Amino acid sequence: DVKVTQSSRYLVKRTGEKVFLECVQDMDHENMFWYRQDPGLGLRLIYxxxxxxxxxxxxxxxxxxxxxxxxxxxSLILESASTNQTSMYLCASSSPGQGSYEQYFGPGTRLTVT
Amino acid sequence: AQRVTQPEKLLSVFKGAPVELKCNYSYSGSPELFWYVQYSRQRLQLLLRHISRESIKGFTADLNKGETSFHLKKPFAQEEDSAMYYCALGREKLTFGTGTRLTIIP
Structure with missing residues (x-):
């Protein structure tokens, strides 16, 4: 069973802070992804x-x-956090080399920048 | 550029009624299409993919290349189907639609 974990479920940071979001997967997947999830905008790929x-x-x-x-x-790094980066961040992994494009998601980190 | 359109942000359906969540796409080539679901307080997970042509939790989706659609259907809605549903397109990289929040009314 694939497990994707993210370092924090909730995070509150101040404007201008450097923020690190960590993601770990335990299934030897080649591909990893960072998305942000916003209401009405769906999932958008960051890197x-x-x-x-x-x-x-x-x-x-x-x-x-x-x-x-x-x-x-x-790891996803916000060099200087801004209020418009307040969002839910999702990490995912996949392994096309194992014959599947299915992406497995972490639980998400809800980041609030004040 | 590839694009996925889910025209309904919200959809409410009575329990036992049929459900159809719409998805249209634009893609040059042979697409791989997926439906992902996110139940309350759970992580996003794959519901089904078009290449497997399977039924998961009573849901099916047929790829219609002529209409460039991949609508998700279920003949009889259940309360546990209430969730956020995303249509996605691609291979190594996926493009997601904006999602449809489905609410089943008891």
Missing amino acids: FSYDVKMKEKGDIPEGYSVSREKKERF
Whole structure:
């Protein structure tokens, strides 16, 4: 059973702070993703990674960066948090190499920036 | 560019009535389409994918390439079907629709 975990369920930060969101998966998946989920906007891809140290921008990368130093861990970094980054952040992983494009999601981190 | 449209943000259906959640897409090539569901206080999870042509929890979805649609259907709604439903398109990267919140009225 695939398990994707995220470091925090709820996070409150101040404007201008540097914020780290961590995601870990335990199924040796190659691909990992960061989305933000907003009412009426659905899920929007921020960044994804298809291998260690490899990353690609998604649809809304501005204000974010990512790090993938180990296969199981994918971090999302908000360099200087702003109020418009208040959102639910979802991490996901998948393994096309295992024959499936299905993405497995973490429980989400609800970030509030004040 | 690929795009997924879910025209209904909210849908309320009486228990026992048929359910149809609409999804239209634009994609150049052969798409892979999925329905994901998020129940209250649970994580987003795959409901079904078009290539498997299976029925999950009584739901089915047929890919109509002529109409570029992948509507999700269930003949008799149950209260436990109340959830947020997302249609998604793609392969390595998925594009999600904006979602439909389905509420089943007892």
